[in-house]
Amino acid sequence: MPDWIKSYVRWVEAINYRVGRFTMYLLFVIMGVMLWSMASKVTHLPANWTLETAQFLFVAYYLLGAPYSMQLDTNVRMDLLYGRLNQRTQVMWDILTIFFLIFYIGVMLYGAIDSTVYSFSIGERNPTAWRPPLWPVKLVTCIAFSLLLLQAVAHFFRDVATLRKVSI
Incomplete structure (x- = not known):
């Protein structure tokens, strides 16, 4: 494999490893927000920001953890036949299907960028009492x-x- 491919793979995996490891700790932040929500209800101090904050943090937790999960190959596979195939056939199947995944992610990224630009340009806010951007x-x-x-x-x-049969 060319050196630029090896460098690319190492660079991407290093970034996704760090982001994934950081993202794991967001679960503790979510738990803290939910504990604050519970405590505020017990003490009758309203905290209308806790539910949305927890939801936003969970979005970050779930989505930023996906590349790390893919890197570690711990993503869920629904396979009826895949597990019975030999390793070489599995790799060839992965090479074929990765193009569908790349297309899907590309479409999702296009939509996400368009939605983000629109949201930023009009100052979109959530229609709730807290109204976060x-x-x-x-x-x-x-x-x-x-x-x-x-x-x-x-x-x-x-x-x-x-x-x-080349190492990266």
Whole structure:
């Protein structure tokens, strides 16, 4: 494999590893927000921001964790036949299907960018009592889809290297 492909795969996987490890700790932040929500209800101090904050953090947790999950190959597969195939056939199947994934992520990223630009340009806010701006969570969505797209391409290069019996 060319050196630029090796560098690309290492670079993308290093970024997604760090982002994924950071993202794991968002679960504790979500738990803290929910504990604050519970405490505010017990003490009759309204905190109308807690539910939406927890939802926004969970979006970040879920979406930013996806590239890391793909990197570690811990994503869920619904396979009836895949698990019975030999490794070489599995890799060839992965190489074929990764193009569908890349197309899908590309469409999602296009929509996310369009939605984020629109949200930012009009100052879109959530129609609730707290009324937080929506562009930050939409920006996180764009970043997550970008990282997932980069990871899918890196996964493709790893599969090609495996098929050629070359290490990256």
